[in-house]
Amino acid sequence: MKIALIGYGKMGKAIERIALSRGHEIVSRIDVNNQDEFESPSFASADVAIEFTTPSTAVANYKRAFAAGVPVVSGSTGWLDAMPDIKALCDEGKATFFWTSNFSLGVNLFFAVNRYLASLMEGFPQYHPAMKEIHHIHKLDHPSGTAITLAEGIMSCDKAVKGWTEEPANSADNIVIAHERIGEVPGTHIISWDSPVDTLTIMHEAKSREGFALGAVVAAEWTAGKKGFLTMDEMMHSMIERPQLLDIIK
């Protein structure tokens, strides 16, 4: 498969290594200094572009890739206010787009565990949830995209939790998300349900960026040839329904 990389930072480089090891060809690499490449024949020849840049640049990158007719798989976070516009472009048949706040298999299992625990807790109002995410000092956004997805999962399963906030004073009906930035931590998410007598805690701790990068390449392989607005849940379900596809995530 021909892959274009938009963003050649920590994730772009990790994705390149894994894509090459899986037999793919990198036909284009776009960074801050070669933006003309979006209009090049090599970029247009890509089966899919994998985009990992910044909160302030991601949406413009998507639109330039769509204009070139190239489907986009992206993990950039911190731009979600624009999601309705991007979805509308896909629904109008003008774009193909796959985004998730976290491409790692472990985090997607953690999303399911989180929703299951929240649905149990709906029956036990003495427990109140709180979240902490810890990342490296270079991260531009907070809370992490993964923390927002986890909070949305809790809100969808426990109707007593009305929203999320970063303000500890607003904790009554909300889940408070705290963030810490420490060294080169790849990504840790901790959810605690606290009652007057005890605390239940679940945690996911990434050991490196390999899981994110592998998930992004697998998503690109799954996206090639498809159309429209594609989701991680859809990909995970199609793999569970066809277990032979799970072999590719090993």
Ligand SMILES: NC(=O)C1=CN([C@@H]2O[C@H](COP(=O)(O)OP(=O)(O)OC[C@H]3O[C@@H](n4cnc5c(N)ncnc54)[C@H](OP(=O)(O)O)[C@@H]3O)[C@@H](O)[C@H]2O)C=CC1
């Ligand atoms: N969904 C997931 O599973 C994951 C998501 N992420 C998210 O991915 C994003 C990138 O993470 P990471 O790779 O660690 O960050 P980096 O800062 O290491 O890389 C981002 C790269 O994008 C480049 N860039 C900036 N603007 C543009 C532009 N307009 N066009 C092309 N390239 C540009 C930067 O260049 P320069 O440095 O010169 O400015 C940099 O090389 C973040 O939003 C992060 O939250 C990260 C890991 C996993």
Ligand SMILES: O=C(O)C1=N[C@H](C(=O)O)C[C@H](O)C1
């Ligand atoms: O910036 C990062 O590094 C990460 N960002 C994603 C997020 O915001 O959730 C995913 C992962 O935790 C790493």
